[in-house]
Amino acid sequence: MDRLLSLAKHGRLLIKSEYLKFIPSCIDALLFQLSRSPRKLIPNELKFCEDIKQLKKLISENKIILPLRTCMPHFESVIYAENSLADIKGAQNLYYIVDDLIFNGVRPDSWLTPDDAEREVKSYFAL
Secondary structure (H helix, E strand, C coil): CHHHHHHHHCCCEECCHHHHHHHHHHHHHHHHHHHCCCCCCCHHHHHHHHHHHHHHHHHHCCCCCCCCCCCCCCCCHHHHHHHHCCCCCCHHHHHHHHHHHHHHCEECCCCCCHHHHHHHHHHHCCC
16 A cells, blocks of 8 residues: 555556556667667676566566566566666666566556557667
């Protein structure tokens, strides 16, 4: 109940079933940005890439129920990736979107309709 009240207080949009299909594309966009990094990814960032690939597979196969609410203990790399991705253009913003979708169960404010979500997800590849 506390979580629901907090989400309502801050005006966060909950992830609904019609938006779940966009999560794998968001993960692909994040991986695309990381693959274009001007620097070599550090070991934890490489582990993060493997972890979100695994999450994408589980989500695509409907093998997990979202939101996960925690990345521990199976996806610890998610915690450490947050700050280390700041210098990679477009990656940190996509990190927050993916993190919110998977672990917090909220979608971006601009995803008012599934059409809006689809348009925005396509734009993530052009960052």
